Amino acid sequence: MAPWVLHVDLDQFLAAVEVLRHPELAGQPVIVGGRGDPTERAVVSTASYEAREFGVRSGMPLKLAVRKCPGAVLLPVDAPAYEAVSAEVMDTLRHVDGAVVEVLGWDEAFVGVDSDDPEATAREIQRRVLERTRLHCSVGVGDTKVRAKIATEFGKPRGTFRLTRDNWVEVMGHRPTSAIWGIGSRIEARMTALGISTVDDLAHADEGALVTAFGPTMGPHYRRLGRGVSSARVDDTPWVARAHGRETTYQRDLTDPDEIASAMRALADQVADDITAEGRACARVHLKVRFAPFFTTTRIRKLPEPTFDPALIAATALDLLTGLADPRPIRLLGVRAEMVAPEGGYADPRTTGRGGPSARASGTGGASESGPTQAGT
Ligand SMILES: [Mg+2]
Numbered sequence: 001m002a003p004w005v006l007h008v009d010l011d012q013f014l015a016a017v018e019v020l021r022h023p024e025l026a027g028q029p030v031i032v033g034g035r036g037d038p039t040e041r042a043v044v045s046t047a048s049y050e051a052r053e054f055g056v057r058s059g060m061p062l063k064l065a066v067r068k069c070p071g072a073v074l075l076p077v078d079a080p081a082y083e084a085v086s087a088e089v090m091d092t093l094r095h096v097d098g099a100v101v102e103v104l105g106w107d108e109a110f111v112g113v114d115s116d117d118p119e120a121t122a123r124e125i126q127r128r129v130l131e132r133t134r135l136h137c138s139v140g141v142g143d144t145k146v147r148a149k150i151a152t153e154f155g156k157p158r159g160t161f162r163l164t165r166d167n168w169v170e171v172m173g174h175r176p177t178s179a180i181w182g183i184g185s186r187i188e189a190r191m192t193a194l195g196i197s198t199v200d201d202l203a204h205a206d207e208g209a210l211v212t213a214f215g216p217t218m219g220p221h222y223r224r225l226g227r228g229v230s231s232a233r234v235d236d237t238p239w240v241a242r243a244h245g246r247e248t249t250y251q252r253d254l255t256d257p258d259e260i261a262s263a264m265r266a267l268a269d270q271v272a273d274d275i276t277a278e279g280r281a282c283a284r285v286h287l288k289v290r291f292a293p294f295f296t297t298t299r300i301r302k303l304p305e306p307t308f309d310p311a312l313i314a315a316t317a318l319d320l321l322t323g324l325a326d327p328r329p330i331r332l333l334g335v336r337a338e339m340v341a342p343e344g345g346y347a348d349p350r351t352t353g354r355g356g357p358s359a360r361a362s363g364t365g366g367a368s369e370s371g372p373t374q375a376g377t
Contacts, residue, residue, distance in 0.1 A: 003117040005232055006111040007140040007148035008093060008125060011157040013107035014046035016135050017085050018075050029072040031065050036076030038066040041249045041331070047075050049157065063122050064325060085133060092132045098123060100234045108152075110145055112234030122160040130175060146230035149181045168228040173200035181224050187222070190214075202226030219331035240346055244274035245286065247334030253292050254330040261318060267335040268314035281306035285313055287320040288334030296332070297324065306340050 010016065014032040014370050018024045029051035033041020044065045047056040054069035064255060066072065086106040089300045093101045093111055098111035115121045122139035129137050140151030141162040150172070151163035163171060174192045177199060178188040194213055203226035210219035225229065246267045254260050275282055290296040298319040306315065 001114040001116055003112065003114050003232065004121075004202045005142045005145050005147075005148040006113060006118065006122055006235060007142065007152045008089075008109050008129075008137050009140070009152045010089065010135055010137045010157070011108035012046055012048050012084055012128075013135070014077070015048035016083055018078075019048070020134055021081075025073055029054060029056070029069050030075065031062070031069070031109050032075045032077055033062050033065070033073045034077065036074050038062045038074060040251060046138050047072075054257055071157075087134070089129055089137075091137070092128050093125065093317035096121070098129070098277065100236045102236055103239075110148065110234045111163040112281075119160055120266070126158070126160075126320060139152065142228075144232045145226045145234070146181050146225060146227060150179070150228075163228070165228065168313045169200065169203075172228065173198065173203075175199050177202050177226070180228075182225055182230075183222065187214075191222075199226055209210065241339070242279060242346070243286070243336050244271055244278065245334055245336030246270045246274070247332060248286060249290075249332045250330070254333075260330060260333075261314075263333055264318050265314040266319070266334065267333060268310040268317060271335050271337045272308055272313060274307050275337050275339055278339060280342060281308050282313055282337035283340045284338040285316040285320070286334075286336035286338060287317045288325070288332070289321060289330060289334070290332035291326055291328035294331070295328070298334075299323065300338075 010179070011261065015030045018032060019031060027050065030048040031044055032046045033044040034040055035262070036172060037255065040062065044056060044058050044060045044062060046058055047065065047069075050343075051065075051069050051072050054072070056065045056069050062074070063363045079329040089107070090101060090109060093099060093109055096111065098113055098114065102112075104110065111125065113121050118141045122141055125139060126137055129135060136158045138152050138156040138158060139160045140148045140162060141164075142148030142151050142153060143164040147163040147165075147168065153161075154163070154171070155161035169173050175198060177183050177191050177196060178185055180199060180202075183191075190213065191197075191202065192204075194209060202222060205223055205226065207220060207223055211221055213219065214222060229351050244322055248263070248267065250263070254263060271282075282303065284300055284302045286316045288296065289298075289339050301316055301320055303312070303316065314337065
């Protein structure tokens with residue numbers, strides 16, 4: 001019996017949950033996003049496969065999505081409903097013999113198993129999830145987490161795919177570096193500037209050059225990713241939050257200083273409630289701001305003393321904003337409180353992609369245009 005990493009990912013999750021409770025929508029283009037209102041600033045959280053045929057993608061502004069697929073049925077994000085179904089899926093996975101389950105989000109998880117036939121285990125997982133929830137999932141089979149996660153995309157929808165050291169070069173070598181989980185378009189662009197265009201280029205890149213460009217930690221990390229090398233340890237220790245954040249996209253840009261200050265205070269009040277519920281004070285304040293038309297930046301400040309005080313958190317965030325000295329109208333504000341570590345510190349080192357949704361839409365001033373999109377595949 002060899003150890004394997006399986007990556008389980010529900011297919012078109014949010015849309016599939018909606019079709020289960022609205023059977024008349026089966027086979028139709030369905031778009032889930034924001035409050036389901038295309039006149040508002042919000043993004044697509046999930047598009048059904050039928051809607052994707054029109055070019056609709058998760059993360060796309062709702063307005064554009066509706067223009068691309070005028071016949072689509074548009075539905076609001078219903079987080080409690082998706083969380084309830086997600087809990088059933090994760091419970092099903094935890095009942096697989098010998099499985100260690102690491103939840104990555106509403107609709108995906110790593111499952112560590114020892115198996116002689118991981119594909120059979122994957123199909124058994126698909127059968128059980130379908131039986132329990134009537135939802136289809138795809139399963140990537142890998143010998144590391146990064147390979148398993150990438151493999152899933154090749155098995156979608158409703159399939160399985162194996163990606164290991166044996167077929168990594170053949171399957172991934174010719175692809176752009178952004179095909180690797182953990183490398184986004186910005187890093188890809190910087191790599192291209194270094195003459196590293198493909199996964200194979202990255203796997204064979206000069207480590208010194210990578211260290212110079214990305215630093216002593218991320219340089220070697222990216223080179224390992226180029227080979228599909230990452231942790232293979234599936235970790236089911238419950239996630240301990242490092243921070244709580246809230247953000248809002250305003251339906252009308254903010255320009256008035258008083259309005260900005262009270263919007264910041266509203267976010268800080270909610271964040272203060274979140275960290276108070278968690279019982280750990282705020283040590284560092286993170287500001288996120290998106291200026292019109294669509295320029296986003298962040299700033300962080302360490303507090304002299306940890307605090308639960310929303311006024312202090314709001315004042316710090318506001319001071320960071322003033323420090324930017326940017327007169328442009330504000331489209332989105334986000335406040336995040338990075339908490340003091342729990343007694344004894346954090347058990348598990350940060351693993352890529354772990355930890356659930358980063359910032360919750362605050363609900364004041366409308367939906368966040370960076371709503372939940374992790375269920376987009
Ligand atoms: Mg999915």
